[in-house]
Ligand code: NAD
């Protein structure tokens with residue numbers, strides 16, 4: 001089992017990265033049901049985290065203020081900067097003796113990639129390339145290093161009613177977002193084959209949980225219900241996604257980092273497929289109950305809108321390999337996970353208001369400089 005020492009987490013102030021760092025420092029939110037019962041990772045992780053995040057609209061360093069207060073300058077280091085900055089990467093690898101990279105930083109929203117694809121290429125392709133170059137330069141004479149690429153099931157394309165993506169499914173991305181992630185993945189692989197860089201990759205299905213920017217389906221719907229807004233469903237609402245709790249994703253990433261084989265990729269999924277319209281029903285039920293809203297009037301806000309261009313019909317993940325080879329299994333049941341997520345958004349309306357407001361951008365500028 002590999003020991004993690006100096007871990008460079010890119011995009012650690014975004015949704016999954018925040019949860020990953022909180023997971024390493026054992027700061028998960030408790031939940032009822034069968035979740036969060038496995039062994040705490042804290043005892044196993046005694047290294048340092050260097051969180052490099054450019055603080056795009058989706059990044060919020062306050063997500064980790066408790067970690068900063070306890071470990072800041074000792075085991076936790078926040079650096080505001082981008083993976084486009086090769087000089088900065090160079091100095092971080094040198095100064096902190098980085099031996100592990102967990103590469104979350106990305107532009108992550110399909111709709112935004114349709115409206116403006118350029119930044120997706122800059123961050124997800126060129127940024128990944130810069131990071132690989134820094135690792136190649138600094139890890140020449142070092143063993144026990146690892147570059148882990150966080151990827152998505154969307155690189156595999158779209159499925160019809162049956163079947164599921166395996167690690168052998170050929171990449172067939174269909175949105176600028178998934179194409180940029182696929183390009184990043186290919187570069188990562190190429191550095192393994194060409195330069196012997198010790199890489200691993202994971203391709204995960206749709207995540208949900210605390211700290212997700214309310215532009216993605218689940219938090220957007222929760223938030224719109226709370227604000228009495230319309231609930232926009234794209235197309236016929238029959239597109240299918242496989243939902244996995246961010247905690248289960250991060251447990252899998254930790255396993256791959258510590259026990260995975262270099263040059264290998266691992267699929268991660270919830271084995272939990274939902275049509276969007278049925279999922280929305282479940283969200284409406286849970287939020288209405290918890291927030292004291294009348295279900296029928298919330299339901300009346302469902303609005304079928306024009307479909308997303310090139311909208312992938314169905315994603316489904318076969319995660320047999322990581323279960324078989326690394327002993328991973330999903331421990332969050334979806335009902336408990338959705339309840340925990342709704343509870344979190346209800347309890348953190350200030351977080352939502354702040355991340356969506358100009359006040360938040362001013363706060364970032366005052367604390368971290370302009371972007
Ligand atoms: P997110 O948009 O919430 O967070 C991305 C983070 O990256 C933000 O903190 C942002 O400030 C930072 N960032 C953006 N550009 C940067 C740059 N140039 N340099 C440094 N930091 C930069 O995204 P997320 O949902 O947390 O996704 C994280 C990773 O997981 C992405 O690589 C994404 O492709 C992948 N992924 C996401 C999902 C999902 O359902 N959200 C599923 C599978 C894989």
Ligand code: TYD
Nearest residue numbers: 110206215216217218232233234239241276
């Ligand atoms: P999203 O959360 O954007 O994730 P992805 O597109 O990466 O899977 O969307 C999940 C599904 O929900 C997808 O089929 C598109 C659909 N969707 C809506 O119907 N309405 C919305 O407002 C959004 C954001 C998504």
